[in-house]
Amino acid sequence: MPVISFILLGSVVLLPAAALWALRWAASTGQFRCPDKVALLPFDESEPVGVATDQILGNRR
Numbered sequence: 001m002p003v004i005s006f007i008l009l010g011s012v013v014l015l016p017a018a019a020l021w022a023l024r025w026a027a028s029t030g031q032f033r034c035p036d037k038v039a040l041l042p043f044d045e046s047e048p049v050g051v052a053t054d055q056i057l058g059n060r061r
Contacts, residue, residue, distance in 0.1 A: 026032060040049060047053045 043049045
């Protein structure tokens, strides 16, 4: 039973600590600056913003 207690206690302490560390890292390195610009990164000339270029079963949408 003590092994399960250590696992549960570790997960209750370590997982939130890791999440807070990741949030602090993201904020300190500027990951949250200009989210609108970052949202447009997947788009380029071959797939411009607002133009549907996906194909499903050969049908072009």
